[in-house]
Amino acid sequence: MTPTPDTAERSGRGASARARRRDSRAAGPAGPAYITRAIPTYDVAPEESLVMIEDTAARILEEVGIEFRGGDAPAIEHWRAAGAEVSGERIRFPRGLVAEVLKTAPREFTQHARNPARSVVIGGRNTVMAPSYGSPFVMDADRGRRYGTIEDFRNFVKLAYSSPWLHHSGGTVCEPTDVPVNKRHLDMVLAHLTLSDRAFLGSVTAEERVVDSVEMARIVFGAAFAEQNCVVMGNFNVNSPLVWDATMTTGIRAYARANQGTVIVPFILGGAMGPVTMAGAIAQAHAETLVGCALTQLERPGAPTIYGNFLSSMSLRSGSPTFGTPEPAIGSMIVGQLARRAGLPLRCAGNFSNSKLPDAQAMGESVMSMLSAIHCGANFLLHSAGFLDGLLSMSYEKFILDADLCGALHSYMAGVVVNEDTLAMDAFQEVEPGGHFLGCDHTMRHYQTAFWDSQTADNEPWETWSENGSEDAMTRANRRWKQVLAEYEAPPMDEAIREALEDFVARRKSEMPDAWY
């Protein structure tokens, strides 16, 4: 990771001495920029199974192919030039072609944050946790479920910034449904860039919105710096099965053209958009993802791109998607193995749940899916906080509980340190059989850092808990998010940059009529 200039220097605005003073004055929330795992991945599939899945993906690409719909002619032309067989919208990929194209994709890259201390390295042994993404509704224990607004959006950006255990500001943390559809991206990107100093995701819903997102990042990071470095990413969904829509591919190419990052994610609900058996769904996802990632390399070799994973299952009773269920949880381990074999950073989804409340179901499902993502080696973990209601709702209380779990996972991923000191032979020699270790030297040296200290769990004796009002976790989380928002302080920002951003947003809004669909 090369050192990066501070924001003011990068943008060519302001005085670097002032910027440095400012940075040291307001360090913001503590916590590492990202996690570098000390534990291995959990590789459940043998080589033979992996080869069979890769072979099926190759057959899908070769025999069935993928349709590029909606008229993205340059994308289709890229594939024709690369050697694919094009028949109208249908593209078939000779065996080995996609892997060849992907050779220029980086295994690891840095997404820069406007606070250099919060830049994230994506790939390798690193894990970056970002809030949930895309819910039209928000909910909290006081007001229940309602459509998200720009105020909710800003609140979740503030909550993510304030948590020491999230590393990234995310993207559409909720839909700000009170802002016209065609202008939302401007207010969302502005919020990420001004209310947080973490890395963030830009718009993906139309090519011009991608261009706006990149342009706003250029204002903050400086055009020259942004040309050479990843300063914004977009999260793109495949239209499974086996369709890439022009809205997505033009956006993917726009980010890649600007040397910015893309996350390529199939959403396969087994039995609907893909086979009902995990092996087939994984093969399909592998094919779809690799083609999306490869498209970035055809647009601009070397552009950063991430292999995304979003396996899901289905309720046979209601037909609803289900989350935090066992089949996708264990299936994701294989997806992780495939991503590493493909040489691409891996995105997984974290704290999934279909519950409508931050209750026992919610956190049970969340831990199941979150640990799956950790074990399979996720490098970028979208949906790490707030996800409820099958992604339809972003929950304030769940956000707090999830962020606390993210904290616990920092300790989990640090693994067990085994050395002379931690083996504690000195303590065994000091403490006799039947004695206690509370006051021994070894305990004194280590107790402050030995155990993760949850901010939301109740670990008091029952009597104390009862005297304190018998609160459940949701009630404690409700109090906590209000406290965090009340204590929030915006990270410092060069006024000239802020004004330039606001001017850009105002100008772009003035160029468009409001569109509500």
Add this chain to the structure above:
Amino acid sequence: MTPTPDTAERSGRGASARARRRDSRAAGPAGPAYITRAIPTYDVAPEESLVMIEDTAARILEEVGIEFRGGDAPAIEHWRAAGAEVSGERIRFPRGLVAEVLKTAPREFTQHARNPARSVVIGGRNTVMAPSYGSPFVMDADRGRRYGTIEDFRNFVKLAYSSPWLHHSGGTVCEPTDVPVNKRHLDMVLAHLTLSDRAFLGSVTAEERVVDSVEMARIVFGAAFAEQNCVVMGNFNVNSPLVWDATMTTGIRAYARANQGTVIVPFILGGAMGPVTMAGAIAQAHAETLVGCALTQLERPGAPTIYGNFLSSMSLRSGSPTFGTPEPAIGSMIVGQLARRAGLPLRCAGNFSNSKLPDAQAMGESVMSMLSAIHCGANFLLHSAGFLDGLLSMSYEKFILDADLCGALHSYMAGVVVNEDTLAMDAFQEVEPGGHFLGCDHTMRHYQTAFWDSQTADNEPWETWSENGSEDAMTRANRRWKQVLAEYEAPPMDEAIREALEDFVARRKSEMPDAWY
């Protein structure tokens, strides 16, 4: 696994034809007898770390030693004869001695259930799930927390019997505090043997209660069968650090002498009964456990014994034990590796939580600890259902939620089947890009078994959930346990055996005055 005679034949009572008719008439709850895992264990520690921990355990045994307190002279004499260095109550173990003694311990064994279809194989790739153990309190959503009674005890035995996802009846599913301390074991064992037909745990609190437990098992299984086969086990705690108490060692020897099973479990709260660093705590636990397991082999070579794991952490704020926390969760992976290297079946603890309610905290912590146990290769999973309040309370609602999680883990441990059928190439050839898989042949062949179907999760759309009363998981679980108890039917039992058991209990009770402490 050799075929076992049915209960009536084994005991020499009743008519085998009648017994067979009875067995086929009332099969009882569905579900497999135990799980044989298709997924590998998650081995996080490299060889070098394992050797360092084993070396530290050997040094603890050699240099510090373990005290056998309370006057179990035969146990101490066993160790002296085996070559240990005995100095009063302190026993020091020359390097290699314990491993040598353990060579006769079986890697895998069958604990027989009175219904042969429910006998469990403990060890190897098998996992057996049993309810939580030892809580003095019970709680439910209607009546809150209160002392457990024999009625509660019987209810939990019925709930465990009725669940298709538990495999074992457990032991002290709650303390029946309305029965005198010295007579409880009789009522508890009677409940396991009559209200369930699953395998069970007997008493461990005094040698004579162990003898009673074995005697009652002999009545059911027949003395000759019980002499050659494991039909009851006891779960024994080390008095950490490094003390084995005579109450425990006489009980361990009594089970081993009868060729019955023992589970040997240190409970180390890091920083109190052991080092605050996981590596040291694991080394200590390894030393304590191996000595307990080895004692069984000195008493009777070949007696079945299980290596137990119960790592815990501590709240720095309250000093309480904490459960479902990250350090023990990842540390347990190493314990699993050590148990396999020692050649012993592994017991872990499952659905831990310190929460006082079956809320988000409860199931978040539970899934963290339960998945840890699954990943580390647990063969016998005590505390799989009901655990709340740091083990002080057995919860009716949590029992239901946990048992449902146990069900999900059946699918999880089945892994991802990768073969020509599951890879679904036929489906990709049938369904065009942009099509859907709902009606294709492949989906029709597989949809009924593709996905785990939770009985407690709500997967309805929000509107349906809202119309149905906006229930949380606790409310649904509350309704469920009442329904299960209402629908409970006792498994069939030979009347002569039942009478013999009841006569035994009545006689033994008449021989003792009530003791309440």
